[in-house]
Amino acid sequence: MPSLMTPPSTSRIQVRPAAEREGRKDYISIRDYGFWYGQKKALEAISLDIPERQVVAFIGPSGCGKSTLLRNLNRMNDLVDGIRHEGDITINGRSIYDPGLEVISLRRRVGMVFQKSNPFPKSIFENVVYALRVVGVRDRALLEEACETSLRKAALWDEVKDRLDDSALGLSGGQMQRLCIARAIANRPEILLMDEPCSALDPIATGKIEELIHELKEQFTIVIVTHSMQQAARVSDRTAFFYLGKQIEYDTTEKIFMNPSQAQTEAYISGRFG
């Protein structure tokens, strides 16, 4: 039976059009941003604004700097030796390099989900409430509530509610990745960074994650790095194309994929690259 004939399901969350969701247009603002690993310039003159509660996808070939930029949004690159940056990144008007801003509190506001799902070797429950434990929440009821809320938001609650105390490592790949998302959500961040979250997953798990992203953008601003242009097209509202550390084009996803203004973008998305 073709999907056309399926009666519309009533239980689905009605997604509000993007226009209703829009908050601040330059929620994350990247200005003339350059970044070096030692002598190697990884990013050059990046300037883009990420609106609040939208999904922005970074695409581009490997080594184009999209992951570097993503990891700089919560300063995960700080631990790398010999890094240097110029320009500035502000979140809601405040620079992430503000000396008064502890990197820890920045990361609490800017959650991150990694390419390879990395649940801790703990129980599902402990994984989800990890961020709360880290800040010293001891109240069991509070932790349980946060756990349920986050797992529900990550569309994982029904699958794991009966085995919260089992090891998280017993979950399937897609479930693990959703657990990692739940873990990031439990921290109540404003921004979720996703670094190729589906690259190791099968299409069904990928589909579930994409559904999740689609629903989470009601609440969070999401920046996603992906190698799959189809994925970028499916989930994002805006897309930025990077090449060799430069920002080639940044526009609405429809524009980028239907009628890009740059020849390089056209070549990349149509597979005529290189």
Add this chain to the structure above:
Amino acid sequence: MQRFFHDELRQLRDDLILMGERSLDMTRLVLRAVEQGDDSLALQVRGMDDRVDELEKRVDREIMRYLTLFGPMGSDVRLLLAARDIGHDLERIADEASVIAKRAMVISERGPLKDLLHVPAEGIIACEVLRLAIDSFIEGDLAKARLVLQRDAEIDALNRRNYEELFGKSGDSAKVSASHVELIFISKALERIGDHSKNIAEQVIFLLSGEDVRHAR
């Protein structure tokens, strides 16, 4: 698993159905205008055409967006391809209705025609066939779609009789007036509507079964 972008397919389908209903309404109204010589109805029909054109553009935009962003597969591809043709056929139907309305106004300018030949009958069948075509799309009914293919011949036959009665061997050429010529155009337009309905039904068959029945004997 239902994906969020399937909502857009549903939207596309709803828009197509709306287009179909609009085109059918126009056909019905224009037939009434022809029968009753009602110019206001004909004007109304001509006004409705713009709305259908808008819908066609919207449907096309939706199809393009979906093809670009969501990488459709299987029945979704057929739906999008069929939708584009169906949208086009429906727009053509609306255009034909609009043409009929123009002819009807020309006729009524010259005074009402007593003898409308087989046009009213032809119109009824055309409406029925269009209804059938739209329903087959809405309901996904293969039988209805195949019925459309058969009944299209009835319209063709009536159209031929209209022509023969006026200009054929047995025809009485003295009787022929300028209005009759208009009537022949109307009959021809109805026949075109039937053809478009048939095209829609062919697309529905393609959509439902993947079978290409165009140009089949």
Add this chain to the structure above:
Amino acid sequence: MATTDEKPVPAPESRFTVSPLTLAADRWMGRLIRIGGVGVVVAVLGMLGFLIFQVFPLFVGAKVSPTSSLAVPAEAVAFGEDEYGEFPFVVRRDGSILFQRAKDGTKLLEWTPALGERRVTAIRSYPRTGLVFLGLSDGAVQEVRVVYRSTFDDAGKRTVEPVVTPLEPVAIGRAGLPCVDVWDAKGPQSRLLLVRQEEGGKPLLTAVRLTERKGLGGKGKVTVSAPFVVAADAASVDQVLLPSTAESLLVIGRSGEVRAYADDGTAFTFLQSFTPFKGAADPAVAAAGLIFGNVSVVLVDRAGAQQVWSMYPQLQPDGKSLRRWGKIHEGEPLAGAGQGIYAAVGNKCYLAAAAGRLQLINMTTGTVRWEGPAPAAPLRQVAFAGGYDRITALTADGQLHRWAIVDHHPESSWRTFFGKIWYEGASAPAYAWQSSAGSDEFEPKYSLVPLFYGTVKGTFYALLFALPIALTAAVYVSQFLRPEYRQVVKPVMEVMASLPSVVLGFLAGLWLAPLVDPRLVSLFCAIGILAPAALSAGFLWSVLPQPVRRQVKPGMEFLWLLPFLALCAWAAWQAGPAIESCFFTVKDTATGLPIADFREWWRQTTGATYDSRNSLVVGFVMGFAVIPIVFTIAEDALSNVPDSLVSGSLALGASRWQTVWSVVVPTAVSGIVSAVMIGFGRAIGETMIVVMATGNTAVMDFNPFSGMRTLSANIAVELPEAAAGHTHYRALFLGACCLFLLTFVLNTVAEILRQRLRERYKVV
């Protein structure tokens, strides 16, 4: 079916083929590897098998088998024999001595005493010394010496000729009263001859001392002291036990009261009296016998109950500690009334006869080493001979029975090695290891428990020192130190692991122990200050303003910390003497002046010992041996924790420390456990450091300032001096076996634990 137009399949020989050499090498390498693998298992099992093979004889009982019996005159009351038992003699009731060949019973020699009017009324023969004492009817005693003289003819054939030398009778007892019994013993200065007579139904014990003055050449003149009465206060005399050293005397009365006397040089003074079977229905002592060593006596009552009493230091009401008799064991009851207790020579076994059964019992452990039927006729005299090879018994029906003993390890039993045993002469039951001493009568003590204890103690102190340092260092190096420094630290630590432990032991014993000894308080202060100093440095760092902190690259903080810590430690070391004089001032026992000395303070305050080479020194140096391996393995485990987990934790807003503590360490826990276990195994098996840096005393306390003796050090120290096949030798092998099993069990447990943890914390 191939048609003609198909492409021809290439012939096999046109393809590339694998050379037969490669295939053969492959096959042979596979076999070789399999042999290697099986070989390892076989080697380990073989080792265990060898240990068990060496240890097994310890737990085999004695084998006692009757060999021959010789018909002797029925009126024989005593016997004696030569060392090989070839030419035994019996003493008839009339004092005549008859030598017979053991093999066929042929008479060799007969000797009859020339006594005139006097008759022989009492006979005692000491088969070991060849002395026969004839108590005469007038209270005198004649000593008869039997010597076997061996001569060899030209063909090397040995001829043994018994020689009987009667001495002049010595008047001892009250003149005119016949001797009832006679005893002889050789004390350190003089010999004692004791006779028992009956005077109007009352027993009378009289003794003389025979002192031989050794002249310059040969035998001196024998002086006989005036007879003196002993144990005159005994109400009745049932049995008299005279130790072979003649230093004391036990008189057992009919009522079951045992009266002990001690020789004070001139007379036997009353020492103490005890009634062993006081509560029993019949308190009388049915049989008694002194055990080899003369400080223990086995007493059996008429119901068969056995008790062992021994002389050991006991606290007297006046506060003095004096050696007195006290009960140390209650043995397994015999089948019936005791008929005789006959002590073995050279060990603590005795033969107990009761109710027609003979039991060979080890006094110390109470183990019955052999049990068998007794001869039907009553026993007249029983003696162990040839060391511990043979038992000879003379029965009333004129038979000389012989048994051969095969019992290589009479003193061994499970209790010997693992139980708490009340050794004779000790004040209380104890676990003791004391394998050798100067005297033959010394009883070796083979308890492995103090060695286990020492092993655990040494391991504990070593790990107490090593684990915190090694594990925290591993965490620091793997998680916080910059990679370029890590590349230096790791190999250096691995080189440290290869330091020979004998060098460490040498340093510990000869350099560190004397160095630390006078500056103990300083050392404690210096070590104690490190942790608070490091913590306060961390706190100070955290309150420094951001711009200052940014000056130091992450991972380089230690450049500031190290001098700070060194400074703190130096200051604490310097402050040591001042602290010592503040808190540890005691009165010097020698001079009475107050001195500041922690060692003296420790001795006086805790009552525990203080040794210069103590557990702390060992723990410290053994810690050095353990730290590198624990560090290396733990560091590997921690470094192998995937970066993705660390990133995941950091991305959730956890600090580095929180990340390490709640993600990295739990994930690496299986590796850390194996690191700890390998360190544990190393510490348990460590030998040279313990040998060199402790006093090797097998003590049973956890005092950090005393030494220890570990199983491994024990083997290293004593194996060279243990005679192969001896109990001592096998006890050392038992220690090795225990060590093997201990490490085997520990490693197995650790491996199971590690597998579980790995299963639990495995990272996909």
